[in-house]
Amino acid sequence: MQREEITTMPGEGQRRDHAPNIRLMLVDDHLLFREGIHSLLRKHSDIEVVAEASGGRQAVELASDTLPDVILLDLNMPGMDGIEVCQRLRSCSASTRIIILTISRDLSSIVEAVRAGASGYLTKDTGSSELVDTVRRVYHEGNLLEPILADRLLAEFSHLSNLTEKEGFEAGLFATLSPRETEILKLVAGGKANKVIAAELNISEHTVRNHISNIFQKLQVNDRTEAAVLAVKRGLI
Structure with missing residues (x-):
């Protein structure tokens, strides 16, 4: 060996x-x-x-x-x-x-x-x-x-996800998001980096990071991938 x-x-x-x-x-x-x-x-x-x-x-x-x-x-x-x-x-x-x-x-x-x-x-x-x-x-x-693989991964998670009793719970979590947070979540789920999001929305990267932190807390997720998966399941992208 x-x-x-x-x-x-x-x-x-x-x-x-x-x-x-x-x-x-x-x-x-x-x-x-x-x-x-x-x-x-x-x-x-x-x-x-x-x-x-x-x-x-x-x-x-x-x-x-x-x-x-x-x-x-x-x-x-x-x-x-x-x-x-x-x-x-x-x-x-x-x-x-x-x-x-x-x-x-x-x-x-x-x-x-x-x-x-x-x-x-x-x-x-x-x-x-x-x-x-x-x-x-x-x-x-x-x-x-990797962007191409990310799209396939999110699609796979969406396909594999079973809409059980968690659907109502997740809907309640999304209801707590502000319009701006929902807008930023869509961009995150689309694979956009913080710098790109800041430029598109004409806000600072610091503000973007604060919004993303709030999104994670409200959706009870740990990272961008988990947030993106939930966004796909809810039909945001």
Whole structure:
């Protein structure tokens, strides 16, 4: 059995309180791929690769030690795959945001990864600029799915959702939203970033963040994906 590789970058340990960089860990069983991504990210001063691992078990161990902000995680690895890694990281490093990076466009894999705790999903044919942008947006905004795949994911959630007694309860939650909050929720569900929403509505990003925080509280959800799923179910988009 091939020994899984663990690499901690020089000088790294626990999370630094005043570090402005996005602390990122790479997890992929192909060394050449990791080296390519590392070389790409080295060009961006706001992103710092603090660790690398070639397998899921070591990734969980290393994440507990280095506490990265973001993990780029291969979905299809031998042994412990990306889905199980996501599930384990939710208990040992809940604040870490995970971006699944894989060759697969299988919808069931996307749904399973998001349910397991992934914050974003990109295919390995994604361009370098989009990958870097996704790392930044997931770090700052929490959840982000590749636009085309996001549409399919939301449609799948909508299709799978059974309108039971929860329908009346959810309708009551939506009734508490103000017209402005409903407008912003539609834009969030459409995959718009805070900066874009602010520009479209001619308000500040700070105001957008406040509205989104209120939306999460009123709808009793934890992130943008959950809010978007409810918006789809209610027919807002």
